[in-house]
Every structure is written in structure tokens, then in C-alpha cells.
Amino acid sequence: MMFNNNSNKMFFFFILIFSTLISISSNSWMGCWIGLEINLLSFIPLMSNSKNLLTSEASLKYFLVQSIASINFLFVILLKMISMKNFEINNLLSISINSSMMMKMGSAPFHFWFPNIIEGMSWMNCFILMTWQKITPMILLSYYMNKNFLFFIMLLNAIIGAIGGINQTSLRKLMTFSSINNLGWMMLSIMISENLWMMYFLLYSFMISIMCFSFYIMNTYFINQLFIINMNFYLKLFIFINFLSLGGFPPLLGFFPKWMIINYMIFNKYYIISFIFITMSLINLFFYLRIIYSCILFNYFKLKWFKILIKNKLFFIMFNSLISISGMILSTFYFF
Secondary structure, rough: OOOOOOOOHHHHHHHHHHHHHHHHHHOOOHHHHHHHHHHHHHHHHHHHHOOOOHHHHHHHHHHHHHHHHHHHHHHHHHHHHHHHOOOOOOOHHHHHHHHHHHHHHHOOOOOOHHHHHHHOOHHHHHHHHHOOHHHHEEEHHOOOOHHHHHHHHHHHHHHHHHHHHOOOOOOHHHHHHHHHHHHHHHHHHHHOHHHHHHHHHHHHHHHHHHHHHHHHHHHHEEHHHHHHHOOOOHHHHHHHHHHHHHHHOOOOHHHHHHHHHHHHHHOOOOHHHHHHHHHHHHHHHHHHHHHHHHHHOOOOOOOOOOOOOHHHHHHHHHHHHHHHHHHHHHHHHHHO
């Protein structure tokens, strides 16, 4: 597991949680910055592992990128404090703050560090980076938004997240580009309302947690491992259901928050943006379906000396997949 019964890691994990709460409950920008710094310094010990050089490299890269974003954020705060004025809507300042938050999240066009770093991390750390680490920057972004700039960034996220994942063979990179695509949807939802963002974020975290947990118990990191592993057929089926749910396939749970956002966009006559977002989701679904098609229909090797002991954990994945399938039932409760 992520903690390996290590009390130090557990300690840093709690600091990680509290630092997010410090940032989002602070009533000054300086307090937000302090929360972000504590968050950074508590996540690095969770990432690094002395026995694995890849994680050490990833934690160093992560530290450098996050430091640059923090310096940029602090510079803008001090600039305004020195000029002794309140934060009026100034395009350059709002773009600077938004950019530093996007760099923290791994949003396009500052996403280049994200796939590289995630490639050197365990599945549990991937899960934290793709979910919990996005909360603080997203909420700080909602305090001071430059809407025209954000519309451009959202579209860029949706396009890069869809196109970047097409020729990936690593499951972690695939999840990363899916995360970048979903970040575009999240920005769109937080511009509509914070409640909608919260619902989208919770459902997205739920779906990512199932995927990360499934790949963790199977010790799977690349797509070709899904072909050759002696895998229980039902387990394969449940993982693929969750893949489709993550892509936003209509009857499943992942489609439900996207449907609400599309509904709002159509109602407010944002037709072009809706069209681009839907098209990019279809590209996402295309590469998920390609993996599913290959894994189910291709003939694969049975490795007799390799067994996965997952009988106890199969129930957990099956139960969560049933929740994913019941997405349409939830949507009928909500709308009617």
C-alpha cells in the first residue's frame, strides 16, 4: 500500500489534507500561498522512495515545477500589496494568478510536466495527484477568474487531453491525458457554479479511484499487460465499464455531470464550445474503446506461473462498477 505501515508517511498524508483546508479557508492571498507551500512540502515525502530512482526523479521535477508556480503566485500578491490597492479586475494580474494555479494543476498549456512526473509514481500517488492536489488551485482559481482567458484554456485542455492520449501505451499517461481533458470540464463547471463543480469533482474522483485501485491490485502499468495477464473475465469487464464511465459514455455515471454541463451550455447558447467539448469526449471514448476491443477480442498468452490473488478485492471493484452502471437511475432522480 501507499503507506507501507510507515507512520512518517501517514503524518505527511494528514499534513497534505490539512494544508488544503488551510488554503481554501484562508481569508488572505498570503494564507492561500502558505497553504500551497505546506501542501507541496508534504506531498514530496509521499512521492519519494529511496529504493526507486524513478520516484526520486519525479519528486524533484514536481518540486521544481510547483516552486516556479508558487514564486509566480507570490510575486503577483506582493506586487499588489506594494501598490497598496485592493484587487480590482486587472487583466494582466488575473491572467498571472490563473496561470500559476493552472501550472499547479497541470492544466494545458502548462501540462508538460504532468505525464513525465506521473510516469515515475505509484498508483496511489497518481490518484492523489489527479484528485486531491487539484482542489486548492481550482478553488483559488474560482476566487479571481479571467473568464475570456479561461474559456480559451478550457478548450485547450479538452483538445490536448483528447489528442494527447491517442497513441499512449502507458496506462498512467492515459489516465493523465484523461485527467487533463476532465480538467477542462471542471473549469467549465466551476464557472457555472461551485456546487456543480463539487459534484463533478466527487464523481470524477470516485471513477479515478476505481481505476487506480484496479490497476494497483493487478500491478498493471501498460496496455499490453491487459492482453496477456491471466485475468478474470468479470474483472476485465468491470474495468472496461469504468473506462467507459470515465470517458462519459451515456448510460453510465460519468456521463451524468457532463450532461448537466452540456444542458447549461445549450441553454445559454454556447453552442460552439459545447460542440468542441462533446467532440473531444468522443475522441477520448475512441481510444478507450480501442483498448477494450483489443483486450477482449485478441488471443493472449496465459502465464501459468503468474496468478493474481484478487478474490477478496473482486467484490469491491464489482460493487463500484454497479454504481457506475446505475448512473442513469441517478440522473432520473435529479431531473424529474
